[in-house]
Amino acid sequence: MKNRKKYSVIIPTLNEEKHIASCIDNINKCLPGAEIIVSDGGSKDNTLQIAANKGALILSSLNGRGGQLNLGAEKAASKILIFLHSDTILPKNSNLLIDNIFKYKKVQVATFKMNFDIDNWILNFYSWFTKFDSIFTRFGDCGIVVRKSYFEKENQFPEWKLFEDVHFLRTVRKKVGVFTIPGFVTTSARRFLQNGFIRTQLRNFVYIIQYLIYGKPKDLYSKYNKMKNFNKKAVIVFAKYPEEGKVKTRLASTLGDKFAKDFYKVCAEHTFKEILKINRNDTRHFLFYSEENDRNKIKKWTHSKFLLFPQQGKNLGERILNAFQSVFKNDVSKSIIIGTDLPDISSDIINDAFKLLDKSDVVLGPAKDGGYYLLGMKKIIKELFIDLPWSTDRLLKKTLEIIKSQNLKVSILPELSDIDTESDLNTWSNTETKLKPGRLKSLVQTELFSN
Structure with a gap:
């Protein structure tokens, strides 16, 4: 019988050709032998070609980023699922950090703490708060690690284009808690660079409040995308x-x-x-x-x-x-x-x-x-x-x-x-x-x- 891989890393993508190669290389270095699944939402650039050349399993889903993540989890062959953004880099000792916390049966879901890839006092201040678990401090950027058995039976991502990670972690937090892996992923600050550090953070805060009021990201996706400025x-x-x-x-x-x-x-x-x-x-x-x-x-x-x-x-x-x-x-x-x-x-x-x-x-x-x-x-x-x-x-x-x-x-x-x-x-x-x-x-x- 073929040995089952210990980890399956699911990466949701949409036109991520600038990041996907370094993301996959980092996974291969930090989690040797891990299954890598790229679940794509309709990329029109070279994302899929790059990922395929790196040996990743390629899947496609148009049901929002939540649907991409669920499809990747469904096809995953490992007991531990790692949902990772393409612009996020794992720490060197990720395998040891994950193994040490998931050896406890009570741990069903955990996230890393998070740093940004640039040195800025506002972002450093924000990163410091990611050691605390809350709806305002933990997102998909932190890397979400889940037992597949729990994911299949208890909780999956809503098939939304936005805030699927916020809703997933909020639901988990109420049921079994979100544990903290004692290490830092490094994620891109590109959205903060595009729209300004304070402006982006205030926008995120307002959108979370709206999500809490309406229960789903009503009309937020179009507003979120309008904020993106690619003319920097x-x-x-x-x-x-x-x-x-x-x-x-x-x-x-x-x-x-x-x-x-x-x-x-x-x-x-x-x-x-x-x-x-x-x-x-x-x-x-x-x-x-x-x-x-x-x-x-x-x-x-x-x-x-x-x-x-x-x-x-x-x-x-x-x-x-x-x-x-x-x-x-x-x-x-x-x-x-x-x-x-x-x-x-x-x-x-x-x-x-x-x-x-x-x-x-x-x-x-x-x-x-x-x-x-x-x-x-x-x-x-x-x-x-x-x-x-x-x-x-x-x-x-x-x-x-x-x-x-x-x-x-x-x-x-x-x-x-x-x-x-x-x-x-x-x-x-x-x-x-x-x-x-x-x-x-x-x-x-x-x-x-x-x-």
């Missing part, structure tokens, strides 16, 4: 924490570590200031930092003005690609990336880049050294990040060749100088530019012309 833009900036000997090393080789650090710090702070001028109502500001241990220092330095993520990848191309992938998973429509060694970058240039993306697939800001200082696009184009001559004077030319070979339309911004060497700095200092930040100009003049 994103600015990504790559940065290092300014420390002597760790930034602008080529500049430091001739002008000293202290000058290089001071130059970088002023230049980076100018860049931050220009980025933060971009309207927060429709644009999110992301900072990807180079050293994972520098998170708290970066957060203090930038006064918590940015959404912070660590850079990930073996080379610059991988790090840029991973940053774009992280941002596009949050349902933004346009994204650009810039560095922090651009003394002449301005909010006008950034806004122009977004406008040019209305009519182009790619926007490039050429640098005088043969590279580029800005890259913008509306979707991931992986060819722009693989096997390119990073940090050389051939990067821009090679990038344009790839864009042409892919039949993509490109727009070009004005050429700017990025400062890597003393020669770059001299050239920039002696050239009339639209903008020279006061502190930066004073620093350069003091160092280069004091003699």
Whole structure:
């Protein structure tokens, strides 16, 4: 007889091609050998193809997300069902955490606690409350784990498009209680990024109150979807924490570590200031930092003005690609990336880049050294990040060749100088530019012309 799998993970999907691959990979890593079922509600993107290629069982149901979950449970072959959203990641030791709590027969239903994938004080505050079980703190985002025997005999999801998780957990809470698994899943904050942190939370609170009054999500689904805003833009900036000997090393080789650090710090702070001028109502500001241990220092330095993520990848191309992938998973429509060694970058240039993306697939800001200082696009184009001559004077030319070979339309911004060497700095200092930040100009003049 074929061995029955210990867990069945049911993932409800609807156009989740940006998340489904990483979700399945995470399940395979955290719950080796688990049965993975993707129960789809009519996706028109590549969700099902990606899931099938990853070995998932594919089911289809048009009876709302509740119906998708019920169908997945019906077909599941395991004794323990795990209902997981496609944008939610399990903790590394999930198998041990689940086994330790479900060894007690009284436990029929449990959820994890929850963190978000970005660092924001409002979301951190909300996450803290998920250790308490209530109708306002536990949802499907937390991951719902259920004994199949209980699910089949006692309680299933209502076949609703919305709040099926709220109703299910509320019913369970009255019958047998909802237990807490002592670990945190990590879920996407994309809905909060789309509509604003406080606005989204207030909306959720109001909708729960309406659900409690009417007993079902009457007219809420259409209102909920009207709130979704997929026209968000994103600015990504790559940065290092300014420390002597760790930034602008080529500049430091001739002008000293202290000058290089001071130059970088002023230049980076100018860049931050220009980025933060971009309207927060429709644009999110992301900072990807180079050293994972520098998170708290970066957060203090930038006064918590940015959404912070660590850079990930073996080379610059991988790090840029991973940053774009992280941002596009949050349902933004346009994204650009810039560095922090651009003394002449301005909010006008950034806004122009977004406008040019209305009519182009790619926007490039050429640098005088043969590279580029800005890259913008509306979707991931992986060819722009693989096997390119990073940090050389051939990067821009090679990038344009790839864009042409892919039949993509490109727009070009004005050429700017990025400062890597003393020669770059001299050239920039002696050239009339639209903008020279006061502190930066004073620093350069003091160092280069004091003699």
